[in-house]
Amino acid sequence: MIIVNNLSGGYEDKPIVKDVSFTVAKGKILGILGPNGSGKSTLLKVMSSILPATAGEVYIDGQEISTYNARVLAQKMAVLPQLHVNAFSNTVREAVALGRYPHQTGFFSSWSEQDEQAVQYAMEQTGVQRYEHTPMEFLSGGEQQRVFVAQALAQTAQILLLDEPTNHLDIAHQRQILDMVRKEALECGLTVVMVLHDINLAALYCDELLLMEQGQVRAFGAPHEVIVATQIEEVYQARVATYAHPEMPKPQMTMMPDLNAPQRAVVMMNHFNITEQYVQLQTKFPLKTVSSAVHNAGIGWYNCFLNRSVPLDYAIADVKMEVTAFLQRARFPLTSTVVMLTAVPTSLAVIKEFEAPFGNIFVAVTAGIGNAVDVSRTYERQDEPYIGTINIWVIINGCLSEEAFFQAMMTATEAKTKALQSENIRDERTGTIATSTATDSLLIAATQKGPEMLYGGPITDVGKVIGKGVFEATVEAIQRYKTRE
């Protein structure tokens, strides 16, 4: 455990760190964040007595660090500095072995079994063993950085202070080093304080974060308490946006570049194309998209949209794989194409343009209704869904907030349900009015140009046109389907 109480310090007559307090429990990882020059490295130096404190105290194991002699302190606390002064005539092994220096006692101290094990373990954990006999100057920046981490680890201290441990490392090695730090913390009770520049990595790996601003603590707490967009924007003076990590409940953020005037990006009717195989929308610029498509579902930016017509007997075990193979065969880029599937012939597709105050919107629908269900009664059914799907695209020349995208999904769904009611489409099993088919898909895509529309509910500008557009286009698509040859 490490306790820092009202710590201040800096260089000669230049105070940098001002009145910093925090505690890191045994086995926990604290990440220090902050802009360049905010005092992160200086804080580590004052904490480790490399620089004298002008006020405040640091306690390790309940004892103030200035009362430790240097060798005993080094046995308890290892420091990885930001800049390394290295005897470059060393081999990797010799550099790592320097970490054992605090454990060498007496004038005639010899290399013990324990020293050897610690060096071997540190080299293994950081993946530098295979360079063991290589001179340091022959290693790349990232390889050298891992050797310095190994040196700190070989010190077998219970507290590790790391200043930018992932400096120079590629993402695989960032992961290796940070996974290793986390494992040591969890399994061996190592207490870690590390300066990181990458806010997202800090959120993923640290139990708590301390955000520095001009030598002072701006925020201290769990990642979700510290990584708050407005706070980060104020401290770093940079525009950011937060988003969810795909697997971990940790906040992530990305910077928002201030690019020059946006290029013209307008979707027009002639960007749509209908072939026997698919309905296609191809734009020169990507659209922000939310969808329940088969390929590239979820939120993303795409410029090619396909509603692909498949035969009635299309029964493929792995639909995603088949769709991928189709895209490769037809030379559509996998990463920028969204695909839906329909058993309805593309000749029955309806594409309509609707005027709106912010910019026109397009609604494209294919409606197969053989599979129509009343959602309030589907619990009575045991059977698998069979063919028949309503696929709806809503393409918006406008800019939607995240909230508006999801409200637009709801508004479009409600308009579709209203169309089924208006066309008196029934669930064959129950005889009641159907609310959808069992396999419908919906896509909302927007150019994200123009003033941001915050909401997309039924009585917003965008909601009104989605309601009318989806209703009319779906009614027309259902009528075409009913009267098909």
Ligand SMILES: Nc1ncnc2c1ncn2[C@@H]1O[C@H](COP(=O)(O)OP(=O)(O)OP(=O)(O)O)[C@@H](O)[C@H]1O
């Ligand atoms: N040896 C030194 N002598 C005098 N001033 C220094 C020295 N080292 C750093 N400083 C000053 O102390 C302030 C804080 O520096 P520090 O290195 O602690 O910031 P940092 O938050 O770690 O920055 P970075 O993100 O750039 O590594 C800066 O204004 C810097 O110029």
